[in-house]
Amino acid sequence: MILPKKPNTVLQIKVRKQMYFILIPLIIIPVSFIGIALTSYFVKALYQQTSSQLESDNIRVKSIIVDCVINLFNVSSDLIDDKTLHKILTTHYANPKDASAAIADYDRFQDYMDTTTSMTSITVYTTNPTLVEGKYIKTATPEIIDKLFSKVSVPSGSSWGYNFFNRTIGNPSSELLLVRSIPLVKTDYSAILVITVSNNFLKNKIQNNSLYTAISLNKEPIFFSTTRSMQEKDQSVPINYNSRYFLYNGLIHYKDKTVFGYISSLPVYQSKDILYVTTIDFAANNKFVNIVILCAAITLLSVIIPLMGIVFYTNFFSSRILTLRLAMKNASKGDFNMIDSLRGDDELSETFTDLQHMVLDLKDKEAKMYEAQLLEKEMLNQQQQMEFKILTSQINPHFIYNTLETIRMLAIEENNQNVSSAILLLGKSLRYVLENAETFSTTLDKELDYIDVYLQIQKLRFEERIDYTIEIPEHFSPSEYQILPLLLQPLVENAVLHGLDDISKNGDVIVRLSTDNCTRLIIDIMDNGKGMPEEVINAFNSEITLEKSASDRTSIGLNNIKRRIRLFYGDNYSINIISSTKEGTHIQLILPLIPI
Template sequence: MFHITKPVSRMKIKKQMYLIFIPLIIIPVLFIGTYLTTFFMKALYKQTSTQLESDNIRVKSIMLDCLINVYNISTDLISDNMLKSILTTTYLDAKEANNSLNNYNPYEDYVQNYSFISSITVYTDNTTLPETKYIKHINPSIYKQLVSKVLIPSSCKWAYSSPDTAVNPARELMLIRSFQTVQSKYKAIVVIKISNNFIKNRIQNNDLYTAISLNNNPVFFSTTRSMQGKPQDVPIDYNTDYYQYKGLFNFQDANVLGHVSSLPVFQSKDKLYITTIDFEAYRNITKIMIMCIAIISLAIFIPLAGILLYTKFFSTRVNSLRTAMRSAAMGNFDVIETLRGDDELTETFADLQYMITTLKQKEAAMFESKLKEKELLNQQQRMEFKILSSQINPHFLYNTLETIRMLAIDAGTMNIASAIKLLGKSMHYVLENAETFSTTLKNELDYIDVYLQIQKLRFEERLDYKIELPDDFSAKDYQILPLLLQPIVENAVLHGLENVSKNGYVSVIINTDFNTKLFIDILDNGTGMTSDKLNHLNRLLTDNIDYDADRSSIGLSNITRRIRLFYGESYYMKIISSTEKGTHVQLVLPLIPNQ
């Protein structure tokens, strides 16, 4: 027992509960359910097969009885001497022939007394006999269709009648027998057709499908009328003397249960093939099987779901207690207030909370003393900063730069004078907006223009630039964060055009939807970035990851953070770049009117 429990005790509690409870439920239910379902399916299958076989035998019995009776009637007719005499006599006039026919008329009795007879017709080549309802002359078509099948006297043949849409639209099984008229020059045959209505009334007493065909010919009778005249769509081996097939097979692209067997025709080499099918049996068995599987699944799923939920609940409580204890051990006392349940775990958590409360009280006293010490230190630092700041007077810097500029003008060095003037404007804008949160778009663009002029003095023909605004757009009427564009323009000049020896170009293009958004596009024609570097940079900006040591990344990251902080998550900066094609930075900002 120790060898079994030792490995289990090393597992997590959740896994222990799964290992113990799940096999105790799933395996027994699955085994018993599978056994019962299989037993039940086999019983249903056997019962259905037996029912189909019984009905097939019933149909065979009906057909055998009918065929024997038809054969016996045909025997009576071809053995009737009076009928032979009428058929073999050459009549001189029609009156004499009619008198003979009127004196002999057994056909009506047969048709009226035997419901399985559809019609009786005697075909003869004795043209001295007039045609009647039951006597017809043999013409070439009749000879080919009927007479040629029974050239031997007294021979018989089973065949189909041709469908007559006007009289009888269905094929009917018929017996053809020839008269034994050896001493006469005339030939005669009798054709007895079996009524499909009789077969239907005798056979169709349930919902089973029945089809009957002669030899390998199409179906002459079917309980489904649309199948009459079509081949048997079931597996049949016509070369087998006695054929029988039962079970599952495909019928019209559907799986069905059925029974197919052959019936040798009495006094003939012909065979009937009888098919019995239950279209609903396989479907019902499948439904029952699915229902059994669903019940088994529910019997497994419901207890399993309960075990999983309880295990998750219990494991969550244990993990919550462990997390609270670990947090307290690391000095984080902000743990959950309560633990669900009312058992030993809850009591343990209450003890933990009491311990945390005691520690927090002691820590608060220590923190208060440290806070006072830090406040004194901050006051001292602020005082030192104010003393340092007062030593640098912006007006002193401006006056100094103006004095140097005037000296440059007196010396005739206008380039130096212009550079000092631009530097003064730049410093004035930076110092003026160092602690502000808004300026006009015009002031920001003027500062960018000053910055680019300074860079142009530095790089000369390596750099040119342009700042474009839409027509009927006044930049002074809208607000923007100050010092937002300079780091981007600086990156375009210093990094984008780093390897450009001449004709470097930077464009600052302002657009708006004249409604809610302001679009600022900053483009350069420099060497651009590789896809890896671009993806890395966009990931830093999109995910708001701390910047790398690269100063360009610092500036762009700060811009992204300022946009999100002041304008919200709907506004952003996007970078598009490829090697040898330059870099395109687009800012999407709110269009804020000047107030």
């Protein structure tokens, strides 16, 4: 029964769906996983790089400030310990000219200004009213006393603050001040030393990259910033002023933006004051966004390009399958006209090539079949002519049986029992042959009876030269099983006529039946004659064509039986010779045990 063909569109949809469902997840899932992993890796690496860069720059800025602070502190310590300066500040001058002369002769202030670039100014404020104000020594006003003298009430004490008085006169930038008290003895006068840190110096030292840096003192506004507009404004970052050792590294909210920053505190040398240094990379967040966008774009392209290839390949592959299927469908209908080739070089192309070869074979077999049909018709015509001629002279088999029976009765009347027995056996033999000449199956007991009749005839012929035995296993009923008719007689005939050819007496033929697990019938036919040459046995058992003449009926008979067994029973059953020269001939048949 031929199954109905499904539409081509169904096949096309199935192929495409299967390839989409299998290949697309195999592309999307691994590529997406790799893309996410790479994005996370690059973001993490960029985060660590930015964090390390900000930390390094923050440490660099603090190192610059520490160097500057310690340097200025050492300068201040040198000045407040100067005995000459102490004498100038504690002397009560009656004549202003003497005060001016004393101040003019003191040149250490100018020496430090010439050699120390981190200072903007050095100023000594004193309460001695007899001193004349100059460039470096000035009289302390009530405002100075209120805002600066109060910071250093302890002798030799130090404090840091902002240059508030310069801001009052319009200076747009705050500067950091170091305020130290000058320990004056045996006098009612007091004095302080004020050193102003140069913002230009800090700018030249700090601003050498694109990072933003802001420095503030305590809770005061920013006194230095790489962005000038941020000076004198509050730090716009979260700072815990209660912690002397504050540190924060990561994303911060700065002026409605999310930026990456590093904030740390710096306790000032020999002081209770704390500096806060803020380092911000405004471009870091954009870098994160850009790296994510780039990785996403790469991942997307890594998905889209294979998907386009899959779509193209599935269309190409399904079209080739449809072409092959159409060619097979046409061939099944007898239409052998098809395209010359199939695009591609793979198993489908090879299958199409095999289909072309099959079609060519079918055409060739169709032509041969047509020729065979013509030949068969011709032979039928000839057979009909021959049958017409034979009908006129055909002898009825019953006439043969009746004639033999008449001859046997005459032999009995003449008291010749041997002739009578021979004719009886010949009649049985002839009847079995004629009855099974055109059949394909008979019972095993009938075949064995026929062999027994044949051997009786041969025994009548050769008398004491031959004897025989037919061995049947106990509990085995030959009448219940089938066998090809006239299969054993040629083998028994070979044993008698060829195997015992040189035996003058005591020749023996044995026909032995056995079974193999009730699935196979094994028939051994043995004689005690001269045996067969070794080359004939090897050639026969290895299925090599025997190079014998047409008169060698032994070889021809054996090969005919072998082909007959293979034809009817298959390759698992055959005939083999398992004997050798001078030890007789032993032929073994292996047949299926087929019940009736």
